[in-house]
Amino acid sequence: MTINTLISFLGKGKADPQTGYRTATYRFDAGFSRRVAFFGMALTEYLKPDRLVLVGTAGSMWDVFFERAGDDDAMLQLMAAVEAGEVTQDMLDLPRRELARQLGMDVDCLLIPYARDAGDQAEILRLLAGVVQPGECLSLDVTHGFRHLPMLALVAARYLSRVVGVKVEQLYYGALEMTTPEGETPVLKLGGLLKMLDWVDALATYDKDGDYGVFARLLAEDGMAKGDADLLTRAAYFERTGNPVRARETLSTVFSSVEAHRGALGGLFRETLKKRISWFRRGKRDDWELSLADAYRDRGDYLRAATFMYEAFVTRACNERSDDPTDFELRKKSYASARAQQPEVAKLEYLRNSLAHGVRPRADQEARTLDDEGRLQTMLKSLRNKLFKP
Template sequence: MVTLVSFLGKGQHNSGYRDTDYIFDDGDVYAHQKYIGLALQKKLEADKVILLGTSSSMWDVFLEAGSDALEEQWFSLSDAVKTSSVTEELLQPFEQYLQQQLNAQVRCILIPFARTTQEQIEILSVLANALSEHEDIILDVTHGFRHLPMLSLVAARFLKVLKFVHVQHIYYGALDMTSAEGTPVLKLDGLLNLLDWIDALGKFDKDGDYGEFSELLIKEGLTLSDVEQLKQAAFYERTSNSSKAREKLSTLFAKLEQINTPIFNLFKTQLMKRLTWFKAANRGLREQQLAQEYFSRRDYLRAVIYAMEGMISQYLYEQKQDENDFSIRKDAQNKLKNKDSFRKLTYLRNALAHGVKPEDRQNDILASLGDEQKMQQSLRDRFKHLLK
């Protein structure tokens, strides 16, 4: 089921909305339209239409073509529009008429003027109550007050998170761009895509999961096979297998560099910056870089694990030994236990992994487990030697 959500504005009482020819990006023209919602419904054939307007919106102009049987109700509605006193009871008789005209379920819903934060929140609440979970919707932000399109963008993200609603498109009939040919209808879907990229970057910075970019990168030209490599890289990195993660990222990195689309170019530098750890000269430096990355995300256990593994790998690299051989790494770990910085990381790793108190003599570690600022300072002290 697809639902069209359209705002109804105030307009001029004498003439209502301006008559215009709406031109869509595929060349379709809907001539002599005053209200774009009708043109959108004809074109998109939505199963449900939700009309949102205030107590002073031009409900009477929108409904003036109603049947003769509703003439008395129409006069009452028109008077209420003039005095900004439209009620849902006055709108109710026209819902059935519109359902017949549009061949769709129709709801006429009153909303506040969005003058205050409380009223803006109320509009979001009204929308959430009017929609079902996982519903597909199309937003029309042409009419209504000029600040409502901004609120509509917030609504799109709010509904996605709260009710898993999918906004397929956002339409805007650009009357201020009207020419002799007509009025262009703009698709603002790119704004939703921008918000998705911003969300993905924020989520990645929080937990380091490359998979957040999968669907976005498919839109920019990568294949399902490509993004599967990205997901695998995330899995290997988050299971402390930096070598396998590097292998997947190195294959994919060249393909990312070749993408040249407006949206990707906007975020390219930031995304590539977050992936460059795999280019470090050896495994030890790569793991130590990951330790710093996870420390910045406050993922302290994984940061400590990568710091320890990075010290082992760097030691083997300097000794010209195989840094990927398990038994050799085990021997190196035993040798590094005599090193104070490694030994303290071991105590901290055990305390974080097992949830038990460290040995009594490690009072500084015990203190760091009870206070995040002390934990961060403790790790900064232990990470000073990394990447040197």
């Protein structure tokens, strides 16, 4: 069974001498609002999670959940520690038990450092990872923490998703500074920031390995027809299996959908995506293949770079002889004829075969080339300049 967990950050509030936080009426939607001092309590009632995790520092308002009048020794000790900024993890057993009783759910209280430096910040991520399990669905409340903690919470959401395997559903913020003249404080959902990070991740993935299929799911979630979005995955498959003709056909079909897309996030990244898939518009087949060779060389995928450069040479040889570049036997004949005129292409053929089969060339100079990335880059660029003169 999926566990739904709310992680709520506690800050250090002094606006109200009794509650610590200023009481506000938080408006979630047309049918739900609550007037509370601590936003996390209203959010807990709204979401009805299975579990609540309260996160705060040694100076956070851990006593905000209790009446400040009383003579309970543990309560007085906690209140004094909050005032002094000296709360310890052991002291948090009291608010944990009391809140679990009030809310009727599992509650954890997590003491974190102040995130003053990279060490503190990394420690917070480690502590958060220790209180969640793979498969949990998380919601994060960043209303009351220190002002720098929402930035860390955003990183934490991505970290927990990638490293632990949780699903972050939403980030919530009770925007007290946006309180209306009628006295209602809007509740903002900041999950769009996570979606933006998904797009940034997709761009990084594409730049690394050239798979623009990673944009398909994001475009579909952003409103593009799923059938159109899936064409990107199909085009990427054809390209990465050495079939630029089918890749071009598929891209030419979906490109107009990418151009016309006006989704909130897709529109933000549309021009960048168009630039990355526009190779199919360049000239003839040998131009497409050479463009792909350049792109794969630049991102360090040397086998594909050598393969597409070799295929571009063969295709160009077919074009010069007016042979059909899709006919395998004619490609062989055209290549043999062109090789006789440009023997330098043999180096490209040997290089492609060496990369494909993992066998080093016999010649010491060529073997040294494959043992050094800089030399390999230089050789590929040199072969391109010699074999594809303007």
